[in-house]
Amino acid sequence: MKNIVVLTGAGASADSGISTFRDADGLWEGHDVMEVASPLGFARNPELVLDFYNQRRRQLLEVQPNKGHYALVELEKHHKVSIITQNVDDLHERAGSSNVLHLHGELLKVRSTKNASLVLNWTNDLHIGDTDDDGHQLRPHIVWFGEEVPLLPKAAQITQSADILIIIGTSMQVYPAAGLVNYAPYNSSIHFIDPRPSIGENDFRDLSIIAERAAIGVPMLVSDILNKNV
CATH class of the missing domain: 3.40.50.1220 (TPP-binding domain)
Known part of the structure; x- marks a missing residue:
């Protein structure tokens, strides 16, 4: 063996x-990678980042x-x-x-923005206001650029x-x-x-x-x- x-x-x-995400011009689904896959991008526009991964999550649930x-x-x-x-x-x-x-990381999991070890299974859309038990916003369980x-x-x-x-x-x-x-x-x-x-x-x-x-x-x-x- x-x-x-x-x-x-x-x-x-x-x-x-x-989708392989990154196109020939370096964009991910029309977005600069740093907008949707970096801590700074999430801090600047969390709604955009969550929507980006919500779309990816929905796509994943439809394929085999x-x-x-x-x-x-x-x-x-x-x-x-x-x-x-x-x-x-x-x-x-x-x-x-x-x-x-x-x-x-894993698209079908999310984690606390405060406690990286708190990871939850997640198949629905993730929104602003979805928090852990201590009130901290959840984020995609993805290793972003710069992390x-x-x-x-x-x-x-x-x-x-x-x-x-x-x-x-x-x-x-x-x-x-x-x-x-x-x-x-x-x-x-x-x-x-x-x-x-x-x-x-x-x-x-x-x-x-x-x-x-x-x-x-x-x-x-x-x-x-x-x-x-x-």
């Missing part, structure tokens, strides 16, 4: 219909996992699979994956255990998440699945690239692993 660590980004959920998500569940039946995702959706869990770490990534050390520790590292649907350009690949053991094999690969096979030792979207590339790779071709 192999210890397989999977790093997923926006491309893993794109085939489910989840894709073949890439389900292929990782099949892989988990035969190997130890740990998923580290930059995505804030719950599609890995809905597909059936049991070991998922959300590096950047620390509290689960990064745990993610690095998980990556250090990888016999096989699979990277799915991420540009490998956004740090600190992109730096996790450097924690993989020297003798681990790395597989990169993305229709527009941003790295080449000479960038890492024992790297293979599948230039396909997740719903196609992940089942291909999982089939190879289960057939012991990888």
